[in-house]
Amino acid sequence: MKITQPSARAAVEAVAIQNGICVRPVPVRRYDLVTGQTKVIDIPCGSTLETRCQSCAKRNRQLRMAQCREGWHLDEEPVTTTAEPDWYQKYLIELRADAQARRDECESAGTSTEDYDGVITELNTEIRQAGLRGDVLPDEKPRRTRSTRRRQDAPDLPKRKMAATTLGRVFEANGKTFRPSMFLTLTLPSYGRVRDGVPVDPDAYDYSRAARDALHFSKLVDRFVQNLRRVAGYDVQYFSAVEPQRRLAPHLHMAIRGTLPRAEIKQIAAATYHQVWWPSVDTIRFDGDHLPVWEDGAGYLDPTTGEILPTWDEALDAIDEPLHVVRFGAQVDVKGVLSGTQDADQCVRYLGKYLTKNIGDCHTPQNEAQRRHLDRFTDALRYEPCSPICPNWLRYGVQPKNAKPGMRPGGCRSKAHKPEHLGYAGRRVLVSRKWSGKTLTEHKRDRRAWVLEVLGLPGDQSAPDRYTWRPVKPGDDDVPSLTRRLLKQISERQRWRAAMHDPPDDPPATGQAAA
Incomplete structure (x- = not known):
């Protein structure tokens, strides 16, 4: 085997990662509204996956662990405030406004709005991912309602009067006060016997049910939290992480502030369910080359009969029972945790264990049987509808x-x-x-303020509206090459590290603060 020498660019990236520097920075131009000056600044990509950027993923994992640790065992009510939208969130709203205006123009002119509908859908997704809650334009159509009566096969749950608090119960023993919390693990039910993460009988393993449970797992978690708060009688706060088991089914690790009896937690899990009110997928009507055809003004048609396929709303009107019911499995693990103990630190590390990996990368197949199991599960997901807008509905x-x-x-x-x-x-x-009374952005600011204090540097005292930010277009002559920008950041980071070990006695003059 011939060993080749590494490239200089690869060496620069390796040193950047070693110093915790983002290797996929996003250049943005900052406009100073007071002086009129502009400056190109690199913003870390902020990726949470180490396959994209190890530095940003590690930093995000550490921030999440700090957030978990800070909010778990509070003894005073957290003070929450609504944050002001940042420059990126405002930028997305501007794009959304432009797309909506162009769509309204097309609708008024009687032309197709399909292109702008797709853009608006993508922008709505980006807006939610950027941290803004709620929809820009809520659905103006009346919501479809279903019966809220509990299923007869689900046990009833006790309901306590709600108290205006997020703190758990306080216990006293031997003259000391304790405010215990919980670490909870919830799993999905069995789909067939497994050994070493692989079905004993693959043909009998219910891959279809496993796929549907995974697709709707987040809704089941929401239901559990609702039931938990009703039974607990206070505004239960939680920090949780979703990870896959070796059998590839998602499960939930949850740190909960306060404590409830283990029997009640297991009762809540057993009584929690989520009903998926979707059309039936029992019969495959179109497959292979025999697929519905599109006709403008009508929609999708049966290629043989020319019959217009029922729309999504028409299909929902025709159903009288849910397509699927998601439930938790019988295995529920509940552990009491006290603040400041080794168990608490171990649970925090466990919650952050896989946060820098894709769900599918947490358990890499080690043998042929595990690879076949992954392939079968992936095949089951391929044609299972994931949402009302999923193209897989045409198959049914x-x-x-x-x-x-x-x-x-x-x-x-x-x-x-x-x-x-x-x-x-x-x-x-x-x-x-x-949870902690702070957003993740505020935790980042706290960390930055601590570093500036250790270095003896003044914080940013400028007015918050002094600067505006705009993305830099590709090929901009003001932006140096990525290698040059990384080298500059490596040099700055090395100076900071040296100053951290030997901070200055006197802070530098204003204007010399670290970016």
């Missing part, structure tokens, strides 16, 4: 919501169908709003 004779030409079963672009996500398309970290 239903037009997806907001149908458009070019849709094809098996061609859904949602990450839920990709092997690296194993059917779970939700957020990996789920944190209640009053």
